Each structure stands twice: as structure tokens, then as C-alpha cells.
Amino acid sequence: xxGPRKSIERLSHRESGHSLAKxxxxxxxxxxxxxxxxxxxxxxxxxxxxxxxxxxxxxxFAIAGAxxxxxxxxxxxxxxxxxxxxxxxxxxxxxxxxxxxWVVGWSLILEYSLACSTVAVGxxxxxxxxxxxxxxxxxxxxxxxxxxxxxxxxPAVVIALGVMGMLIAGTRESATLNIILVIIKLAALSVFxxxxxxxxxxxxxxxxxxxxxxxxxxxxxxxxxxxxxxIVFFAFYGFDAVATSAEEAKNPGRDLTxxxxxxxxxxxxIYMAVAVTAIGALPFQQLANSPEPLALVLRSLNQPxxxxxxxLAAVIALxxxxxxxxxxxxxxxxxxxxxxxxxxSLAKIxxxxxxxxxxxxxTGISIAVVAGIFRLDEIAELANAGTxxxxxxxxxxxxxxxxxxxxxxxxxxxxxxMVVGTLTIAGCAYLLFSLPASTLTRFGLWNLxxxxxxxxxxxxxxxAGRERAAEKADAGA
Numbered sequence: 230x231x232g233p234r235k236s237i238e239r240l241s242h243r244e245s246g247h248s249l250a251k252x253x254x255x256x257x258x259x260x261x262x263x264x265x266x267x268x269x270x271x272x273x274x275x276x277x278x279x280x281x282x283x284x285x286x287x288x289x290f291a292i293a294g295a296x297x298x299x300x301x302x303x304x305x306x307x308x309x310x311x312x313x314x315x316x317x318x319x320x321x322x323x324x325x326x327x328x329x330x331w332v333v334g335w336s337l338i339l340e341y342s343l344a345c346s347t348v349a350v351g352x353x354x355x356x357x358x359x360x361x362x363x364x365x366x367x368x369x370x371x372x373x374x375x376x377x378x379x380x381x382x383x384p385a386v387v388i389a390l391g392v393m394g395m396l397i398a399g400t401r402e403s404a405t406l407n408i409i410l411v412i413i414k415l416a417a418l419s420v421f422x423x424x425x426x427x428x429x430x431x432x433x434x435x436x437x438x439x440x441x442x443x444x445x446x447x448x449x450x451x452x453x454x455x456x457x458x459x460i461v462f463f464a465f466y467g468f469d470a471v472a473t474s475a476e477e478a479k480n481p482g483r484d485l486t487x488x489x490x491x492x493x494x495x496x497x498x499i500y501m502a503v504a505v506t507a508i509g510a511l512p513f514q515q516l517a518n519s520p521e522p523l524a525l526v527l528r529s530l531n532q533p534x535x536x537x538x539x540x541l542a543a544v545i546a547l548x549x550x551x552x553x554x555x556x557x558x559x560x561x562x563x564x565x566x567x568x569x570x571x572x573x574s575l576a577k578i579x580x581x582x583x584x585x586x587x588x589x590x591x592t593g594i595s596i597a598v599v600a601g602i603f604r605l606d607e608i609a610e611l612a613n614a615g616t617x618x619x620x621x622x623x624x625x626x627x628x629x630x631x632x633x634x635x636x637x638x639x640x641x642x643x644x645x646x647m648v649v650g651t652l653t654i655a656g657c658a659y660l661l662f663s664l665p666a667s668t669l670t671r672f673g674l675w676n677l678x679x680x681x682x683x684x685x686x687x688x689x690x691x692x693a694g695r696e697r698a699a700e701k702a703d704a705g706a
Contacts, residue, residue: 262492265553280517282457289457296656315564335679340615341558349600393593410549417542429509624653
């Protein structure tokens with residue numbers, strides 16, 4: 230019922246012409262993880278989270294980080310066990326079958342595409358704030374989509390297409406540039422903490438939990454710690470993009486473990502420091518829904534130059550998140566096409582760069598369109614839904630393969646896999662149902678469209694399905 234499964238051996242070996250070049254080492258992978266995780270979530274969604282939970286957005290960050298930590302351990306074991314591109318999609322193909330793999334892959338396409346679009350919109354907000362600080366004012370109709378009375382968010386479109394061009398130029402070149410951008414980002418956040426922490430006031434933490442812990446509907450909007458966790462969860466994921474690079478890692482057993490676990494540890498420490506500093510320095514009512522909350526904090530502390538530099542750092546460095554997410558999306562798309570679930574012509578590799586140029590081009594254009602039209606919070610919530618499904622699938626894969634194939638060599642062994650897998654699934658399910666009903670409805674519609682496409686095309690043309698049909702025909706002959 231769940232479709233054919235692929236063996237781990239087959240997933241780990243590909244024919245010539247459809248195999249990605251091995252160009253990445255562990256510094257590239259840590260930078261990919263940090264580059265994806267530290268981005269719009271901490272630079273812009275701090276304000277959205279504060280609006281939903283008040284000062285307890287600090288607790289929301291901790292909860293989202295704990296769920297992601299469990300998922301990261303599961304990803305680390307699965308990525309080193311199956312060092313092939315595609316991350317959760319590929320793991321699901323091996324553990325649960327093609328139908329589940331399709332749903333997970335379709336959700337990952339949504340996750341990465343909308344994550345890129347979210348960051349592009351967030352980047353646009355910082356760019357506008359930065360250039361207006363020097364007296365340059367762009368027409369409003371070119372800064373927001375139709376929802377805000379404009380035509381298109383032109384800066385968001387431009388940055389999405391620019392990153393697409395970098396990825397087409399080559400994976401290693403893009404990853405090396407990403408390391409530089411990550412260093413700029415971390416330096417900017419460190420400067421923010423150093424300047425704003427002395428202004429910490431305990432009074433800004435009261436009332437700490439004005440809307441309660443659970444996700445409840447208040448005045449037509451979701452409020453509470455879990456409602457905030459469901460949106461700031463976006464701030465933590467990104468390490469799964471490291472798993473999509475497994476096929477391109479030079480030493481996957483060592484490098485993937487360092488990349489996934491290392492990036493989560495670094496980013497969790499950074500996030501908690503920045504969240505505590507921002508909420509302590511400025512009342513949450515002023516932070517709520519600000520498109521540039523960190524720069525706002527510094528301006529309120531009479532640090533206009535620091536605010537200017539933080540905004541500049543965001544303008545320079547946030548594209549690294551778009552780069553990593555677009556990279557991950559193109560790899561998932563590529564593997565699904567290589568498996569025949571999408572047209573195989575899309576899985577063409579550039580002989581010059583060893584990267585999937587056609588997929589990257591198509592991905593970049595679609596991301597630019599979404600970023601140019603939709604609002605940041607709506608995009609982020611829908612991206613979170615896709616990610617939560619993927620994380621739940623990886624938690625399930627971890628437990629299934631530990632039971633089914635306990636003797637397979639695992640270069641990284643997740644501690645207490647049944648506990649970690651269960652916590653990953655339960656935590657993600659709770660966050661999923663803490664999202665607004667409208668988001669869940671859109672996500673359900675997306676998957677209905679995906680299942681219809683799978684039934685009409687993917688199931689009939691998949692490589693695994695054809696091979697199973699041939700085996701049955703041979704057995705009956």
C-alpha cells in the first residue's frame with residue numbers, strides 16, 4: 230500500500246551522469262547549517278514571536294530548539310547511514326516506501342521554496358530600513374505585494390534571482406561564499422548582544438506569559454507560547470539542508486555528523502543569547518511584528534550607527550540562508566526527478582559544475598514569484614508545516630530502521646533512538662497543530678495536489694515501480 234522501498238545500497242550508489250560531484254568538507258557543512266539556521270528567524274521573526282507570546286518568546290525559542298535537537302540527532306544517524314542526496318525523502322523511501330517518500334518530498338519542496346521566499350521578504354525589510362536610514366526612499370508599490378497595497382516586493386525578487394545565479398555557478402563556489410557570509414552574520418549578532426545586554430531590564434519580562442502557554446485563539450489570532458514556538462520554529466531548522474548535501478560530502482561519515490550536530494549547538498547558544506537580550510532591552514509591545522527588531526532595539530538605545538551596521542550585516546549576510554535553502558530544495562527536486570517521480574529530464578547535471586542547473590533555474594524563478602507577492606508570516610507558517618512533516622518522518626525512519634536493520638553499520642548512533650524518535654514525532658505534531666487553521670488548510674490542499682500528481686504520473690513512471698513490475702513479470706513468466 231505504501232509503495233516499493235529502495236534498498237540502502239541502491240540509494241547510496243548512482244550511475245554515471247546522474248551523480249552529484251563530491252566537493253564539500255566539514256567546514257562547508259557547518260557553514261551550510263549555520264548559514265541556514267541563523268537568518269530570518271532571529272533577525273525578523275523575533276518580533277512576530279513577541280507579538281504572539283510576549284516575553285515568553287524566549288521560552289518559545291527554547292521549546293522549538295529542543296524539538297529540533299531531537300530531530301537533529303535522528304538526521305545525523307540517518308544521513309550517515311544513507312549518504313545520498315534528498316534527506317528525509319530518501320530516508321523515507323528506504324524505511325517506509327514510495328508513497329510516504331512522495332508526501333515527504335512534496336512537503337520538502339514546499340518547505341525549502343517557502344523558506345527561501347520568507348528570507349527574501351525578510352531581507353527586503355532590512356534593505357528598505359537600511360537605505361531609508363541614509364535618506365533614500367523607494368516607491369511603496371515596489372516594496373510590498375498586493376496584500377499591502379503594492380504591486381510586487383521587488384528587492385525580494387531580485388535577491389532570489391541573484392542567489393539562483395550563484396548556485397548555477399557551482400556548489401563549491403557557493404559554499405565557500407557562504408562561509409564568509411556566515412562569519413559576517415555571527416559577528417553582527419555578537420555586536421548586538423555586547424551593546425544591548427547592558428540595557429537589560431527585568432521589568433520588560435513582566436508579565437512573562439501574558440497569553441498563556443498553549444496555543445489559543447484570541448481576537449482572531451493565535452496567541453500563547455506554543456503559537457509562538459510554531460512560528461519561531463522556522464528560526465531553527467536548516468540543519469536538514471546539511472543532510473541534503475550527503476552525496477556531495479567528501480567524507481560523509483565524519484563530515485555530516487559534525488555539520489548537523491555542530492551547527493545546531495552553535496545556533497541554539499546564539500539564539501538564546503539574542504532573544505534574552507532583545508526582550509530584556511525593549512518592551513515586547515514595541516518589538517511585536519517589527520520587520521527589523523534587532524535594529525529597532527539598537528535605535529531605541531540611541532545607537533543609530535550600531536543599528537545601521539546590524540541592518541547592513543543582515544542585508545549582506547541573510548542571502549546565505551536563501552542560498553542554503555535553495556540548494557536544499559534543488560537537491561530534493563533533483564533526487565525525485567532522478568527516481569522518476571518527476572520528469573527525469575530535470576535531473577540533468579551540468580558537466581562543468583556537477584550541479585543540477587535546470588532544477589536550480591526552475592526553483593529560483595518560482596521562489597522569486599512567491600517572495601514578490603506574499604506576506605512574511607504567512608509564508609513562514611506554511612514552510613513550517615512542510616518541515617514538521619519531514620522531521621516526523623525522519624523520527625519514524627530512525628526507529629523503523631533500528632528495528633528492521635539493527636546490524637547495519639552506523640557511523641553515528643543516536644542515543645536512545647526510540648525515545649528521541651518518539652519525542653521528535655510528538656513535539657513536531659504538537660507544533661504542527663499549533664499553527665493557524667488556515668495554514669493547515671493550505672498545507673492539506675498542497676498535499677492533495679501532490680497526491681493527485683503522484684497518482685497520475687509519479688507512481689506510473691517511478692524507477693522503483695517499473696523495476697518491481699519487471700520483477701513480477703519475470704516471476705510470472
